[in-house]
Amino acid sequence: MKKRSYILQNHKKEESNIRVEASLEIEEWEIKINFKILGNIKTYQFPKKEQQQRANELWKETCFELFFTRKDSDKYYEINISPTTKWNLYHFDSYREGIREVTNILPPSIKIIKERDSIEFSVKIQFLNKEVLNQIDTFNLATILLDHYEIRHFYTIQRREGSVDFHDRENWKTKN
Helix, strand or coil, X not given: CCCEEEEEEECCCCCCCEEEEEEEEECCCEEEEEEEEEECHHHECCCCCXXXXXXXXXXXXXEEEEEEECCXXXXXXXXXXXXXXXXXXXXXXXXXXXXXECCCECCCEEEEEEECCEEEEEEEEEECCCHHHHCCCEEEEEEEEEECCCCEEEEECCCCCCCCCCCCHHHCEECC
């Protein structure tokens, strides 16, 4: 899949002092994801880098996510990456059911570039089974930003009215 870029939308249509850009590129064995936050980034919490390792419940703080699948399958994957470089990759059998960690990957390469008015997260994940990536045709890029008042702000490719649910395929894109 050629590199695709998006401006993520604030889920609650809040006035925002930032812009969230995301891109996705899928190659034969590898996924490349890039998230860039531009503007008044001092409003949000970006925890310091720690030892890179798998972790759960990354969505409780600032977190970057990718969901992907085949449109004719109930099964899907979720990647979570934290500014701390903690990460995880999950496989679901169906909507929020049958969750398990994916192990047929190499540890991701995570790069962070912080400047005065922007912060960028680049991630590469190499799969050991290319069949997983060859079948992707539906996906969602999403970001959760935790502000200094402990309030989460949700950004995604497209939004629907109502509750925030990044797992809901109504919010996902299908590649053309």
